[in-house]
Amino acid sequence: MTRIDRERLAGLTRAEQELFRKRHPRSLELFERARGVMPGGVPMSWMAKWPGGFPVYVDSASGAHFQDVDGLDYVDLCLGDTGAMTGHSPPATVETVRRQVGAGITAMLPTEDAAIVAGELGRRFGVPLWQFTLSATDANRHAIRYARHVTGRPRIVVHDYCYHGSVDETFATLSPSGETVSRRGNIGAPVPLDATTRVVPFNDVDALERALAPGDVAAVLCEPALTNVGIVLPDPGYHEALRRLTREHGALLIIDETHTLCAGPGGYTAVHDLSPDVVTLGKAVAGGIPAGAFGMTQAVADAIAARVDLEDIDVGGIGGTLAGNALSLAAMRTTLAEVLTDEAFARMIPLADRWADGVDAAIAAHELPWHCTRLGARAEYNFAPTAPRDGAAAHAAGDFGLEQFLHLFALNRGILLTPFHNMALMSPATVEADVDHHTTVFGEALAMLKK
Ligand SMILES: Cc1ncc(COP(=O)(O)O)c(C=O)c1O
Structure with a gap:
């Protein structure tokens, strides 16, 4: 060729x-x-x-x-x-980071910046309630865990040749005969990939419908346009079908905007008026300081709140000691307000x-x-x-x-x-x-x- x-x-x-x-x-x-x-x-x-x-x-x-x-x-x-x-070391973020480094880096307590950042992300991406991580990988991991928890379903659907960070469930691909199998190069898979995942080709509405039909899918996790195998853009109508089918089959729609943030200040979601249940982010949002985030609708947040006990909140598999730390949030606030x-x-x-x-x-x-x-x-x-x-x-x-x-x-x-x-x-x-x-x-x- x-x-x-x-x-x-x-x-x-x-x-x-x-x-x-x-x-x-x-x-x-x-x-x-x-x-x-x-x-x-x-x-x-x-x-x-x-x-x-x-x-x-x-x-x-x-x-x-x-x-x-x-x-x-x-x-x-x-x-x-x-x-x-953001460009390397954007001056506004650097100034904020310098100040915050001298004013406490992490305390496992919220700072005022957290709610300001969450409000700004809500304004940009259209989902109102946000949580913070140190990476996009963790944002995706947590979104998947919550999706399983609230739906009581075991599987997720991803697109063939997707990449969402080092998330076990996502290292799946389609075999020549259309089975979900471990992707070439996948190291140390904990279980066979078809136990956790169903793979569909991007832009294939029929395959998506077949994958959702058994009723065991907690969520579809997708980039709105693939960016990790070269760029693959969605066909006209693909996102409408994705939204309609996930709703019909009771699966959450998680949109990973980590790379597609390049489409605009509110990512591909805002430019194309998508309505995901969950949005995940990372990489550039804090100007290079480690930070990730995931946002959800009120309905998802309510479903989580109804199924999580305060007593067990630190051992449920969501969160991390340094997640949501003061430095990351300060860097994110300034990066969003003054750089991106x-x-x-x-x-x-x-x-x-x-x-x-x-x-x-x-x-x-x-x-x-x-x-x-x-x-x-x-x-x-x-x-x-x-x-x-x-x-x-x-x-x-x-x-x-x-x-x-x-x-x-x-x-x-x-x-x-x-x-x-x-x-x-x-x-x-x-x-x-x-x-x-x-x-x-x-x-x-x-x-x-x-x-
Ligand atoms: C779409 C997408 N999501 C998530 C990630 C994971 O990002 P990180 O490795 O910073 O956790 C990547 C990394 O390339 C990505 O491209």
């Missing part, structure tokens, strides 16, 4: 790897030292997935750029895979369109059968001629070797893309020159491939 000469690709990749090694002696030195004390030389296993053989070590980061320990500057289009969607504002999105979204226009133009100029999909402040190219309609199609359009070359070519010319697929994200600090730098470099990479 990609019509790429594989031998040529291998040669080009080797040349880029050599260049990378030559340009990063200090990162290499730190990596060699780190290997003795951390598996893979990294503090978290994903950090080994960068192209080039070893990661770039960061010296400092600010706004849409970072500098590495070899003194090189980068346009950051990865932005910590959305954790730094309506005005910021009004700048970020046209920049993502500019990025996608540049990618589309280079693809057309080099007559490649590739496609670029847009989702608010985020855009992504994949190696298929049309936009995928489900996760399996998006996955089939991936090409790890080609991605590694394109990412390394960009990295060697001062641009960081997410290591998982070909996604670019705009922050409030990103400027047109950053985007245009990528357009130039992407065009050069395609010219090399097609020579």
